[in-house]
Amino acid sequence: QVQLVQSGAEVKKPGASxxxxxxxxxxxFANYVIHWxxxxxxxxxxxxxxxxxxxxxxxxxxxxxxRVTLTRDTSATTAYMELSSLIxxxxxxxxxxxxxxxxxxxxxxxxxxVSS
Amino acid sequence: xIVLTQFPGTLxxxxxxxxxxxxxxxxxxxxxxxxxxxxxxxQGPRLLIYGASRRATGVPDKFSGSGSxxxxxxxxxxxxPEDFALYFCHQYGSPPWTFGQGTxxxxx
Numbered sequence: 001q002v003q004l005v006q007s008g009a010e011v012k013k014p015g016a017s018x019x020x021x022x023x024x025x026x027x028x029f030a031n032y033v034i035h036w037x038x039x040x041x042x043x044x045x046x047x048x049x050x051x052x053x054x055x056x057x058x059x060x061x062x063x064x065x066x067r068v069t070l071t072r073d074t075s076a077t078t079a080y081m082e083l084s085s086l087i088x089x090x091x092x093x094x095x096x097x098x099x100x101x102x103x104x105x106x107x108x109x110x111x112x113x114v115s116s
Numbered sequence: 117x118i119v120l121t122q123f124p125g126t127l128x129x130x131x132x133x134x135x136x137x138x139x140x141x142x143x144x145x146x147x148x149x150x151x152x153x154x155x156x157x158x159q160g161p162r163l164l165i166y167g168a169s170r171r172a173t174g175v176p177d178k179f180s181g182s183g184s185x186x187x188x189x190x191x192x193x194x195x196x197p198e199d200f201a202l203y204f205c206h207q208y209g210s211p212p213w214t215f216g217q218g219t220x221x222x223x224x
Contacts, residue, residue: 037213044204044216045215047214047215059211062212097160101167102172103151106161108159109158
């Protein structure tokens with residue numbers, strides 16, 4: 001069965017960077033795009049960007065352009081999201097999602113807390 | 117950017133009730149690319165409906181979606197205890213992807 005398993009919770013200081021992983025299994029990793037979405041406490045989800053697992057092409061939301069980097073390791077069937085220059089407003093749960101008919105399978109979420 | 121507004125913010129209902137959740141866009145959603153998700157604490161979102169009205173794999177037929185253009189709805193025909201959760205609408209037809217703010221279906 002399709003599964004996306006994300007790395008564990010992170011606590012970071014303002015100005016630091018965080019890198020979240022998303023390990024895919026149960027399907028052909030290279031055939032799909034992976035999107036990243038975050039949801040801050042009590043807020044609506046926000047789309048951050050996507051990466052093609054096959055060729056590595058990326059597209060970023062203008063809001064996060066310059067601060068977010070999406071990569072993937074096809075041999076490890078894992079996608080990564082790195083967010084830099086963290087501020088308190090980046091405190092959120094970060095999700096990866098596979099793009100099938102829609103965003104059909106999601107990771108369990110990785111809480112990231114930014115606090116001094 | 118397409119802004120999605122969900123209403124009501126909270127639905128207080130009992131098991132066996134019918135739930136109707138609404139989602140309105142501030143512009144036409146291209147290709148009826150609207151999805152609905154269920155979110156429970158500690159879990160990732162679960163896709164229920166895509167293409168406005170198509171049930172995702174394994175989703176029971178108590179869940180149905182409807183709508184086009186700017187107005188969309190999710191109906192849960194008979195609520196069961198496991199259906200009390202947070203629900204989001206989402207449009208993926210016009211970049212950037214956007215989401216509604218959510219409707220909480222809670223026990224009355």
